[in-house]
Amino acid sequence: MVISIIGVGLLGGSFALGIREKYPNVKFVGVDNSHVNQKIALAKGIVDEIMSLDDALAVSELNVIATPVDAINTLLPYMLDRLPEGKTIMDLGSTKEMICALADKHSKRNQFVAVHPMAGTENSGPGAAFKELLIDKNVIICDKEKSDPESLGLVETFLRDVGMKIHYMKPIEHDLHLAYVSHLSHISSFALGLTVLDKEQDERAIFDMASTGFSSTVRLAKSSPQMWAPIFDQNKTNVSKALGDYIELLKKFKDAIDSKDLDTSLSFMSRANDIGRILAGIEKK
Numbered sequence: 001m002v003i004s005i006i007g008v009g010l011l012g013g014s015f016a017l018g019i020r021e022k023y024p025n026v027k028f029v030g031v032d033n034s035h036v037n038q039k040i041a042l043a044k045g046i047v048d049e050i051m052s053l054d055d056a057l058a059v060s061e062l063n064v065i066a067t068p069v070d071a072i073n074t075l076l077p078y079m080l081d082r083l084p085e086g087k088t089i090m091d092l093g094s095t096k097e098m099i100c101a102l103a104d105k106h107s108k109r110n111q112f113v114a115v116h117p118m119a120g121t122e123n124s125g126p127g128a129a130f131k132e133l134l135i136d137k138n139v140i141i142c143d144k145e146k147s148d149p150e151s152l153g154l155v156e157t158f159l160r161d162v163g164m165k166i167h168y169m170k171p172i173e174h175d176l177h178l179a180y181v182s183h184l185s186h187i188s189s190f191a192l193g194l195t196v197l198d199k200e201q202d203e204r205a206i207f208d209m210a211s212t213g214f215s216s217t218v219r220l221a222k223s224s225p226q227m228w229a230p231i232f233d234q235n236k237t238n239v240s241k242a243l244g245d246y247i248e249l250l251k252k253f254k255d256a257i258d259s260k261d262l263d264t265s266l267s268f269m270s271r272a273n274d275i276g277r278i279l280a281g282i283e284k285k
Helices: 010-022 035-043 053-059 069-082 097-104 149-161 171-199 203-209 212-222 225-234 236-258 262-284
Strands: 002-006 027-031 062-065 088-091 112-117 138-142 165-169
Touching: 002 010, 002 053, 010 027, 010 062, 010 149, 027 035, 027 053, 053 069, 062 069, 062 149, 069 088, 069 097, 069 225, 088 149, 097 112, 097 171, 097 225, 112 149, 112 171, 138 149, 138 171, 149 165, 165 171, 171 212, 171 225, 171 236, 225 236, 236 262
Parallel strands: 002 027, 002 062, 062 088, 088 112, 138 165
Antiparallel strands: 112 138
């Protein structure tokens, strides 16, 4: 079997390395505009060969689009137009409503599987890829009933074989939930990083004073702007709503601190502590 990775970065590269662990005879071809990414992907053994997109489509049973979501909007219809019968395309995009709506307009919609692995790090590029990234992580498949059973089964098999836990959602549900549990946390981290950088000009002082709490909170601010700006744009309605809710609570927190309302501050923090119980329950499942 031949699998193509279009956009050989952290997620696509880690998927390929994870599959290699289970299926050493699978051949991987890479499609990437960056010559640097091409060289790293070959050197790390993520792909066996670099091809043009058209050549990769002609030989691959499974085509994995692992680019930023704005590029998926351009690539998906182009690839579906040229996709041979019996072959499959899956994407790994972090938004789903716009991408699925685009796929719905195409006559080969059944050869497409909409996928979002809930995995990643603050690092990007094929150099950051590692085979264990997807193990025990959740993955969401959207509109599974619109995919051909053979295409869906192929994708589900590979996702399970790299150690992922599959969940199913409608695209509108996916984008709403992700705005709160993923997109908002990245914006918060970017904003915190900017706040500290703007206030503290002495970078050495930041480094010396930063605790592990600060480092873990601001970690996501190191994420790729080229990846996240299109995500915020494609999911702007939900992200704006989540930001509005967050900003409103921040204002209430500020008012409590300004007015020395210790009871309200304690109440906010005590309620927030309950997230630990919820997350612990999820981890046990």
